[in-house]
Amino acid sequence: MKALQLKADWQPKPSYKLSEQEEATRKIQTGSAVWKHPNIDVTTLPDPELAPDEVMLEVAAVGICGSDMHMYESDSEGYILYPGLTRFPNILGHEFSGRVVEVGKEVRDLVAGDLVTAEEIQWCGLCDACRKGLVNHCTNMEELGFTTPGAMAQYIAVKAKYCWKITELAERLGDDKEALQLAAMVEPTGVSYHAMFNRIATWKPGNYCVVFGGGPIGLAAIALAKAAGASQIIAFDVSATRLEQAKKMGATSSYDPTKIADLNELLLDLTYGRGVDFVVEAAGAPAQTLAPLKMGLGVGATITHIGRSERPTPLSLEHYQVRGVQLAGSLGHAGHGTFPNVIRLMASGSLNMKPMISATYPLAHAKDAFKRLEARADAKILLLPNA
Numbered sequence: 001m002k003a004l005q006l007k008a009d010w011q012p013k014p015s016y017k018l019s020e021q022e023e024a025t026r027k028i029q030t031g032s033a034v035w036k037h038p039n040i041d042v043t044t045l046p047d048p049e050l051a052p053d054e055v056m057l058e059v060a061a062v063g064i065c066g067s068d069m070h071m072y073e074s075d076s077e078g079y080i081l082y083p084g085l086t087r088f089p090n091i092l093g094h095e096f097s098g099r100v101v102e103v104g105k106e107v108r109d110l111v112a113g114d115l116v117t118a119e120e121i122q123w124c125g126l127c128d129a130c131r132k133g134l135v136n137h138c139t140n141m142e143e144l145g146f147t148t149p150g151a152m153a154q155y156i157a158v159k160a161k162y163c164w165k166i167t168e169l170a171e172r173l174g175d176d177k178e179a180l181q182l183a184a185m186v187e188p189t190g191v192s193y194h195a196m197f198n199r200i201a202t203w204k205p206g207n208y209c210v211v212f213g214g215g216p217i218g219l220a221a222i223a224l225a226k227a228a229g230a231s232q233i234i235a236f237d238v239s240a241t242r243l244e245q246a247k248k249m250g251a252t253s254s255y256d257p258t259k260i261a262d263l264n265e266l267l268l269d270l271t272y273g274r275g276v277d278f279v280v281e282a283a284g285a286p287a288q289t290l291a292p293l294k295m296g297l298g299v300g301a302t303i304t305h306i307g308r309s310e311r312p313t314p315l316s317l318e319h320y321q322v323r324g325v326q327l328a329g330s331l332g333h334a335g336h337g338t339f340p341n342v343i344r345l346m347a348s349g350s351l352n353m354k355p356m357i358s359a360t361y362p363l364a365h366a367k368d369a370f371k372r373l374e375a376r377a378d379a380k381i382l383l384l385p386n387a
């Protein structure tokens, strides 16, 4: 089959202490400290083999994610930018959909012909975190498209327990092709859904909501806030294109934070002096987004943090205390009914992710799509491996 493979050199930084497990498995916790000189190519690889608990999918659509870009891009020393769990060489791609073409012997709930999307986090179900229901924090985690073969390929074998049927979406749209493209957006949308509605249960229709960051996760948060009845969605990003996209997804106002005089005053003005109720950090820049927040946070406000950022951030905890503010860290999209709920919202028409898809490319031209994304002007580009 044809697949997009990323290769990189194994060159652990002298300062990075490899664990025994990392040495043995080459599954690295901090990819940016080990993998050098990444390069991608569309190549011919053997078809995947099917395990008894897996289904074989003919991949219909697969999105290129910011983390794919961070594995493809490197710093001045040549190390990949992505700081997370990785094993190379590997097929990239983790935001995807496909048609079941074969089912393993132990699979009960899926049959050939089913249209599905799948969770990227391959939780084990056995560790302490999983047994607490916190599958996104599984300590035996593998990640599809990061440590195991991904979906930028004609075929992928996936455990049935990570798959969710998109029947409802296909029926309501009356168009399998369109349903499969939107289904590739379920995973990134699920990341925002998990942060807003699972990690902390404070969301209320009527909320004044702030979204920092107009990348795909921030845009999905805007669309979800709209679907969930926010009365205002105030978006912030430094890019004019992204601010426009934010408006398209449902932001009621949008600002470049570097061009406003005072963030707290602006938020108080917009909210009739009350402050905002719900803040989504999807910019990965908490020192610029969360650190300045004080009186702009309303009484009982919630902050949910999705953007990745390694540096410590000073927060005005005095205000958190006096105003009863809660802060939740959020990671992942798996479990908690997130995938089926996102699929239902898309099927109902109340969550429209279509404006985010700015282009589609056949797999053969995947490198052009990666090149184009270097400019960060697109919200989401989909590859169509079997088109």
Ligand SMILES: [Zn+2]
Pocket: 065, 066, 067, 094, 095, 188
């Ligand atoms: Zn992603």
Ligand SMILES: [Zn+2]
Pocket: 123, 124, 125, 126, 127, 128, 129, 130, 131, 137, 138, 139, 140, 141
């Ligand atoms: Zn686990």
